[in-house]
Every structure is written in C-alpha cells, then in structure tokens.
Amino acid sequence: MxxxxxxxxxxxxxxxxxxxxxxxxxxxxxxxxxxKANIRQENKQKIQKLEGIDKYVTIDQEEMFALRCNKCAIISNSGRLLKTGAGREIDETECVIRMNTSPTKGFEQDVGSKTTIRVIGHANLKKLQSMSAILEEFFSDPKTKTKHLIVAWLYMTHVNKTSNPHYKTTRILSKMYPGISFYVPTLESMQKAELIFKKETDITRKNANTWFTTGWLTMLLAIATCKNIAVYGMLEHHHCQNHMNDPTLYHYYNPKDGKECQYYKRSEESLAWGHLFITEKAIFENWAKQAPITFHHPFWNISGTSSSSLDTPFITKYxxxxxxxxxxxxxxxxxxxxxxxxxxxxxxxxxxxxxxxxxxxxxxxxxxxxxxx
Structure with missing residues (x-):
C-alpha cells in the first residue's frame, strides 16, 4: 500500500x-x-537620399552611373499587365525601367516599347547570352534597345572581377554592344542594400537565406535616381494571402513559368531558399507612405504616413x-x-x-x- x-x-x-x-x-x-518588426519610420528626405545605393560603375571602372530623372516608370514582369492598355502611358514617361529578360515586342499595347534602364539579376546573364532575338531587341533595335544596362548582384557583395563568371559575361556583352552603357554595382552599393534590408526586417539577408529580387534592387536604384516613381503591374503584399487561386501569370510573356501567387507563396514560406516577394512589397508600401511612389495596374490604396508593422508570412514564421x-x-x-x-x-x-x-x-x-x- x-x-x-x-x-x-x-x-x-x-x-x-x-x-x-x-x-x-x-x-x-x-x-x-x-x-511586429523593427521598422524605422524614416521621413521622405531620408528615403530619397539613400547615399551610395546608386553607385554603379561601368565595366571598365571609368564612369559612375549618373542618370537623374524627374519621373520613372518601373515595369514589373507580372501577368497583371496583360490587357491593361498601359503601353502608351508607360512610353510617355521620361525614364522607363525594365527588369531581367522581359520582352516588349508583341506586348507593346500593354507594356510599351521604350526602355531607358534595364536591370538584370546576375543569375539571368548566362541565359541572356543564348537568346539571340532578345539580344537584338535589348541592344540593337533602335525602337526597343536600352540606353543603360545595370547588372544586379542578387546575393554577392564581394565579386572577383577576373574569375567571376557573371562578371566575365557582362564584360563580353559590353564588348559586343559598345553603344550600350553596362554598369555593375560597387561594393558600397551592395553593402547599402544589405543594410537597408536589415534595418527594415531586423534580419540579415544571409540569415534569411534569401536572394534579393531584381525588383528590390531596382526599387532602391529608382529611389536614388528618380524624383517620382510609378510602378506598373506589381501587386500589394496581402493580395496572394487573400486570393491563393488567382490565375495571374508570374511572367506576362511566358505561361510556362507558372502562376504568380503560387510561386510567391512557396518562396515566402520557405526558411531555406527563395525570394521574399511578399515581404519586399510590404516594405515598398511603407516607403510609398513617405516618398512619391505610386502603383498602377493594380492600383494600391495606400493611406496614412506611418510605417506599418511587417506581418508577412516569412517574417512571422521566421x-x-x-x-x-x-x-x-x-x-x-x-x-x-x-x-x-x-x-x-x-x-x-x-x-x-x-x-x-x-x-x-x-x-x-x-x-x-x-x-x-
């Protein structure tokens, strides 16, 4: 007992x-x-003066990127641009910024044909070399060729100019098309991009196991280059969480690349790989409350001037x-x-x-x- x-x-x-x-x-x-993320409530002046973020240098290291525009249009690659008829409005903008290998031929009515700056993530350079029709459109055709090509290092800060294959590819392209100005980021520019990400999310890019999207680096460049920014075809950060079955294409020019929201969800919810599309767009919304940034097709209904807490899937899960x-x-x-x-x-x-x-x-x-x- x-x-x-x-x-x-x-x-x-x-x-x-x-x-x-x-x-x-x-x-x-x-x-x-x-x-709640540690969001810095920077004012409009601080957003516009991201010193060092626009420090890109020509491939021969002789000339710094110095273009300045009163108004810029950033054109996303989203299928949301299809059937918008925004092409004429885009082409009337002083400076038009496009990303990666998005074509304009065949889509002029919706995306326009003018290109002032094309920002290409370094991972797309090798693919670009083998696309003869795209090379013709981007660098030779007087109606569609870009004036400036900027290579964005999506995850690298220190790049060996003699052994890095992406740097070598950029050098080859610059020699093939001497009429185009090819730029690569300086160490200061990439360190600044990393620092801004850390300030906005309270997480380093390395710890987040992410690559910057080309859109992230393009937005930073535009803020430093343009007095006013109009973004076309970029969805709000909460859209996919509320519309997971949205059939919109990830790329307007290639249905084989899948659906936009499905890819965003897979990337955002991973702690080991992928781009943080949704988190970056939540940050863009905060910036738009403090700087002259507007969003079109779809229109973003942005209210207030205070930065909102980041409650995106990645931030919460991390x-x-x-x-x-x-x-x-x-x-x-x-x-x-x-x-x-x-x-x-x-x-x-x-x-x-x-x-x-x-x-x-x-x-x-x-x-x-x-x-x-």
Missing part, C-alpha cells in the same frame, strides 16, 4: 508539471503569433521559429535557420519531446526503483 501512495504522488507531480508546461507554452505550439529555437539552444544571436533546419523545422514536436524527457522519464525511473525494492 505504501508503494502505491508513493507512485500516486510521483505520478500526480509529473502530471501537474506537464500540464503547467503545456498551459504556459502550449499556445505557441500551434499557429505562429503576430510579430521570428516564431527563432523564438523557440533560442529557448532551447540558448543562442544569443539570430540563427541561420537553414543551418539549423533539423531542429527548427519541427519546433512543436521538439518541445513535446522535451516535455517527455524532463518530466516523464524521472517518473518512470522512480517507479522502477520502487518496484525493485
């Missing part, structure tokens, strides 16, 4: 501790809790996972979640194992000892 009461007491204590733990932390084992990882690892810095994916990918299951180990094993041990005596 004495052993029975001892077992009953130990079992009750184990149960009480287990319920205490679940009651205190159990709510965090389910859906992530909203987290901070939720980090919070639990830090509790058990006792790390003092934000971890790289790709490196520690074996722990963070199943944080809820991991915590339940801790519960069993901390509270239930001692009970089993004591029960075994009592039975032996």
């Amino acid at each position: 004495r052993r029975f009461y001892i077992l009953l007491t130990v079992g009750a204590l184990c149960t009480c501790f287990t319920f205490y733990y679940i009651n205190r932390y159990g709510k965090q084992l389910g859906s992530p809790v909203p987290v 901070r939720y996972r980090y919070k639990h990882f830090q509790r058990f690892s006792k790390l003092g810095t934000i971890p790289n979640l790709h490196t520690h994916a074996h722990i963070t990918s199943q944080s809820g299951a991991f915590q339940m194992k801790v519960i069993l180990i901390v509270f239930c094993l001692p009970f089993l041990f004591l029960m075994g000892c009592i039975c032996c005596f």
Whole structure:
C-alpha cells in the first residue's frame, strides 16, 4: 500500500508539471503569433537620399552611373499587365525601367516599347547570352534597345572581377554592344542594400537565406535616381494571402513559368531558399507612405504616413521559429535557420519531446526503483 501512495504522488507531480508546461507554452505550439518588426519610420528626405545605393560603375571602372530623372516608370514582369492598355502611358514617361529578360515586342499595347534602364539579376546573364532575338531587341533595335544596362548582384557583395563568371559575361556583352552603357554595382552599393534590408526586417539577408529580387534592387536604384516613381503591374503584399487561386501569370510573356501567387507563396514560406516577394512589397508600401511612389495596374490604396508593422508570412514564421529555437539552444544571436533546419523545422514536436524527457522519464525511473525494492 505504501508503494502505491508513493507512485500516486510521483505520478500526480509529473502530471501537474506537464500540464503547467503545456498551459504556459502550449499556445505557441500551434499557429505562429503576430510579430511586429523593427521598422524605422524614416521621413521622405531620408528615403530619397539613400547615399551610395546608386553607385554603379561601368565595366571598365571609368564612369559612375549618373542618370537623374524627374519621373520613372518601373515595369514589373507580372501577368497583371496583360490587357491593361498601359503601353502608351508607360512610353510617355521620361525614364522607363525594365527588369531581367522581359520582352516588349508583341506586348507593346500593354507594356510599351521604350526602355531607358534595364536591370538584370546576375543569375539571368548566362541565359541572356543564348537568346539571340532578345539580344537584338535589348541592344540593337533602335525602337526597343536600352540606353543603360545595370547588372544586379542578387546575393554577392564581394565579386572577383577576373574569375567571376557573371562578371566575365557582362564584360563580353559590353564588348559586343559598345553603344550600350553596362554598369555593375560597387561594393558600397551592395553593402547599402544589405543594410537597408536589415534595418527594415531586423534580419540579415544571409540569415534569411534569401536572394534579393531584381525588383528590390531596382526599387532602391529608382529611389536614388528618380524624383517620382510609378510602378506598373506589381501587386500589394496581402493580395496572394487573400486570393491563393488567382490565375495571374508570374511572367506576362511566358505561361510556362507558372502562376504568380503560387510561386510567391512557396518562396515566402520557405526558411531555406527563395525570394521574399511578399515581404519586399510590404516594405515598398511603407516607403510609398513617405516618398512619391505610386502603383498602377493594380492600383494600391495606400493611406496614412506611418510605417506599418511587417506581418508577412516569412517574417512571422521566421521570428516564431527563432523564438523557440533560442529557448532551447540558448543562442544569443539570430540563427541561420537553414543551418539549423533539423531542429527548427519541427519546433512543436521538439518541445513535446522535451516535455517527455524532463518530466516523464524521472517518473518512470522512480517507479522502477520502487518496484525493485
């Protein structure tokens, strides 16, 4: 009878501790809790004066990018531009900025044909070399060729000018088309882009395991280059969360590239790879409250002047996972979640194992000892 009461007491204590733990932390084992990001409420002047972000230099390192425009149009590659009839309005803009390998031929009515600046992410350079029709359109045809081509390093800050294959490709293209000004970012420009991302999200790009999108670097360039910016074909950050079955194409010129919202969702919810399309657009909305940036096709209904907290899928998921990882690892810095994916990918299951180990094993041990005596 004495052993029975001892077992009953130990079992009750184990149960009480287990319920205490679940009651205190159990709510965090389910859906992530909203987290407010550390957003800097910069004023309009600070947004417009991103010193160093526009420091691009010609491939021969002799001339800095110095173009300045009163008004710029940034043309996205989204299928949202189809059937908008925005081509004439775009071509009437003083400076038109396009991205990557998006063509205009065959789509002039909706996207126009004029190109002042084309920003190409470095990962697209090799593909560009093999696209003869696109090379003709971008660099030779007087109606469609760009005046300035800017290569954006999507994840690199230090680039070896002699051995880097993307730099070599840029050099080859610049020699093939001497009438076009080819620019590459300076170290200062890329460091500034990294710093701005860190200030806006409170996470380094490296720890977020992301590449910058070409759109992110294009927007930074436009803010430094243009007094007024009109963006065409870019959706609001919350659109895909509310319309996951939206059939709009990711690229207006290639149906094989899939649906826009589906790709955004896959990238945004990954902690180990991909672009942060939705998070970047939430940041753009905050900037548009402080600087002359407008959005068309679709129109963004932006109100107020204060920056909103970032509650995008990536930000919420990252901070939720980090919070639990830090509790058990006792790390003092934000971890790289790709490196520690074996722990963070199943944080809820991991915590339940801790519960069993901390509270239930001692009970089993004591029960075994009592039975032996």
